[in-house]
Amino acid sequence: MIAFTLLIALVGAERIAELIVARRNEAWARSRGGVEYGRRHYPWIVAAQVGLLGGALLEAWLLDRPFIPVLGWSMLGVAVLAQGLRWWCIATLGKRWNTRVIIVPSLPLVDRGPYRRLRHPNYVAVVAEGIALPLVHTCWLTALLFTIVNLGLLRTRIRAENTALQHAEMASAHS
Template sequence: MTPAIIILALVTAQRLAELWLARRNTRRLLARGGREHAAGHYPLIVLLHAAWLAGLWFLARDAPVALPLLALFLVLQGLRLWIIATLGERWTTRIIVLPPGKPLVRSGPFRFMAHPNYAVVAAEIAVLPLVFGLGWYALVFSLLNAAVLAIRIRAENAALRSVA
């Protein structure tokens, strides 16, 4: 087993665990009166992330690993966990807005920016391919992700304004 396969297996396991957590949190939020917004673009997000990871499995399984970039990717994972921990049961991969009167999370990384998760995801989509020397792959998926995030952030901001 190559180092690249170990890294990809760990990232895949992490993403699957996060999907489980997101589904659990989504069910809980909806049960508390939350409402999903802009669900139409969600399959596009899933497709983009699945294609990104599947492509890495295909292209990078025997690639050498750039340790400084791997260290950067690990820092990004720490930031990802900070975001998930800060949001707690509110963290999900969908746009779920609670009824009016529930304050937005303003602690943790949300003190510094409105959408820290999207910044981390954008960095991950670029950095992990670079760990394996796939600069062109990082560029292509970064551009695709930027297009999807433009849709997503507009939709999320509109959903949040609808209950403000």
């Protein structure tokens, strides 16, 4: 249980690192005319992420969830791969990556790295991690609830992001 708590704390620290990168990138994007889309759903995404981490901890400790090695180790592997994909997305987008949907209209769309094959690879990482991370310690209730909430949020988020990308494509076509 202590190891799982440490894992959740490490993921929490990683989320803080993401927010630091995102704030710096937001300032960069806004200084270049960046426009934010889907602002209203952002607090719900933050709440869902906090719920994922907090829920997994609470479920593990309060419901005394066991560590089942075959499940735990395989889900840890999936969670690590999801983190790798997330940071590949961040590295590929560079200063254009953000936890918010902010588009700099004059920049062309990114079509390299994981974006060569998927339009929204970061959300693949979010879905995989949302299932895998709680299941490292058999917190199936957290995995289920987060997945249901997250799918609704991602539907809204992807719609906002697709609208933003369409506007960016139109703006770059006219320049």
